């Protein structure tokens with residue numbers, strides 16, 4: 001099954017933000033494109049807006065003048081649904097309401113040919129539910145583009161309950177022919193990206209709600225240590241708190257209020273108060289003229305320790321040992337323990353975040369996971385009231401000697417980056433086990449859809465088998481609500497031997 005022929009007309013119904021972007025993609029790929037909108041005149045306005053965008057592509061040398069003129073000639077507003085009769089693909093991008101979409105597809109089915117592919121760009125409705133209204137749901141598929149569609153490469157190709165394999169393949173190949181990177185996924189709440197990304201926001205909000213740290217500090221740690229392009233607070237301010245919360249709410253409801261997807265009360269209050277982010281002038285941060293941007297917590301300079309005792313190789317933080325030596329600090333090895341801790345001259349311990357709290361131990365400082373300790377510019381430390389000031393000062397001085405800024409947060413088990421990554425990894429293993437998508441497609445989707453520095457499986461392989469499971473198991477013990485309960489899939493992965501994994505016996 002191949003992509004649609006470029007001579008086949010493509011229709012886009014609903015010519016708002018997404019419809020215009022999708023139409024531009026199909027048009028630039030070479031198809032004749034018809035635009036239809038329920039509001040009279042809006043399709044013509046959309047055609048003019050797309051034409052103006054093509055002009056800008058010419059100015060940027062991404063399109064020749066002749067290509068632009070040809071594309072413009074292929075773009076036509078359609079007054080009625082009946083004008084879409086000869087289209088080979090209709091992509092719907094109307095209001096996000098099940099009854100509206102079902103009604104539209106019923107009308108379309110009466111007009112288009114039997115082999116016309118029908119696609120929805122829904123981000124939160126069930127593809128099976130929309131397709132269920134059709135006489136032939138076999139030709140119905142989800143084609144989930146990301147905003148702005150002309151720029152973002154990812155397209156989730158969603159197969160509903162009734163979708164034929166040939167239709168899904170055709171949609172997949174067509175998206176690829178349009179220069180996109182398609183990933184195949186089953187029809188589940190949030191598809192791939194909006195399902196697996198939930199903990200990135202939820203855990204940051206949870207740290208804030210537990211008084212562990214303020215938004216500016218959490219964002220700085222996610223960026224500078226976790227390697228994420230933006231922190232959860234600044235990113236949701238950009239997306240819109242109402243939009244982000246509604247996705248979280250819809251995924252949570254669709255999973256029958258699964259506690260792993262519980263929305264945040266703090267975000268609810270923010271939305272209720274009208275602080276929707278940049279678009280309303282205030283969200284987690286204040287964007288009004290003259291408003292100050294709060295600084296992340298950064299510790300004052302402290303004296304580095306003269307030496308540390310390494311008990312074990314530090315696991316995912318192993319890079320720290322040569323870095324400490326390079327900084328001129330002696331590392332005394334004590335190899336009898338396979339642990340992930342450093343003992344400081346104070347007698348206190350410095351331990352990689354593991355899902356336990358520092359109050360459980362006599363004198364412990366936790367440090368957060370970094371994507372790459374060499375490249376990280378900031379590292380978070382967590383201490384409890386039982387941590388001695390000397391241990392905290394030595395831990396602070398140690399990371400400062402490695403050129404890092406240090407943010408001291410409260411006694412938060414799993415800290416900031418570690419707990420978010422562990423939960424993302426868990427949801428990814430769970431999704432594969434439930435047939436949502438392949439490991440490769442999930443990694444691709446998370447890198448391209450939300451810009452993660454690594455896909456969850458790449459990250460998990462780096463961290464080592466069992467790391468995410470152990471952290472979540474510890475967190476689950478301390479918060480037995482079920483929110484942190486590791487999935488059976490992650491458990492299986494943690495305990496499978498390399499030989500046994502993948503075998504069915």
Ligand SMILES: NC(=O)c1ccc[n+]([C@@H]2O[C@H](COP(=O)([O-])OP(=O)(O)OC[C@H]3O[C@@H](n4cnc5c(N)ncnc54)[C@H](O)[C@@H]3O)[C@@H](O)[C@H]2O)c1
Nearest residue numbers: 014015016017018019037038093094095096121122123147
């Ligand atoms: N905005 C995003 O970031 C984004 C990303 C991915 C998917 N989506 C999904 O894309 C769809 C459209 O979102 P949007 O942001 O472009 O919305 P939008 O409000 O910008 O545009 C919707 C358009 O659909 C038209 N419309 C409404 N009902 C119609 C009908 N029955 N027939 C024809 N036209 C109709 C409206 O007049 C409007 O022009 C939604 O399903 C949304 O969930 C949005």
